[in-house]
Amino acid sequence: MAFGMKDVLNGAKSVASSNLVQGVLNNYSEMSTEDMQREYGMYLMDGEEITVGFKLVRDALIFTNRRIIFTDKQGATGTKMRVESINLFSVVDVTMETAGFGFDDSELTFTYIKTADLKAHQVQYVSHKLEFPKKYNVQPLYKLLQELAYNNCLRINGLD
Numbered sequence: 001m002a003f004g005m006k007d008v009l010n011g012a013k014s015v016a017s018s019n020l021v022q023g024v025l026n027n028y029s030e031m032s033t034e035d036m037q038r039e040y041g042m043y044l045m046d047g048e049e050i051t052v053g054f055k056l057v058r059d060a061l062i063f064t065n066r067r068i069i070f071t072d073k074q075g076a077t078g079t080k081m082r083v084e085s086i087n088l089f090s091v092v093d094v095t096m097e098t099a100g101f102g103f104d105d106s107e108l109t110f111t112y113i114k115t116a117d118l119k120a121h122q123v124q125y126v127s128h129k130l131e132f133p134k135k136y137n138v139q140p141l142y143k144l145l146q147e148l149a150y151n152n153c154l155r156i157n158g159l160d
Contacts, residue, residue, distance in 0.1 A: 026128060028055065028056050030053070030136070033050045033052065038051055040062055043069065048065060049064060050063070051063050051065060067085045068081065068091075069084070069087075070083070086112050089152055091148050091152055092112060092113055092149050092152055092153055092156070093127075094111075095109045096109075096139070096142035099135075105131045106131070106136060107129055108145070109128065109129040109130070110127065110130075110149070111125050111126065111127045112130075114128075118156050119156065
């Protein structure tokens with residue numbers, strides 16, 4: 001399944017003052033795909049490509065053409081790292097909250113099916129909330145995830 005995030009996010013710019021300041025505020029700052037590839041390329045599957053990536057102090061959020069990857073560097077040195085993947089075909093819902101006046105940040109929450117069999121009788125849903133700097137235009141990412149969620153719901157329910 002192609003995930004044309006690079007094309008959709010071309011115009012979206014992160015205007016964060018610095019990664020450290022945004023990290024302290026729990027906001028993701030956009031990173032170049034080249035930097036993400038250099039640092040996290042060894043975790044990609046064959047044929048998988050990074051389309052957009054974000055950094056939160058030492059942690060990362062990476063969107064590829066197949067999945068969403070979260071990295072969590074742990075310990076004082078950050079040499080221990082946890083990697084979590086969410087398959088794009090399991091995303092079924094997304095909500096967005098844009099930044100308001102003052103210190104409000106933009107938020108994007110997506111829900112996905114954790115159960116391996118998407119048509120199982122006991123389906124487990126999990127949600128992730130992401131916070132972005134006030135000046136980051138989160139709308140293109142919302143639109144892309146919403147289209148993905150819509151198409152996944154159609155496919156899962158045999159309506160496509």
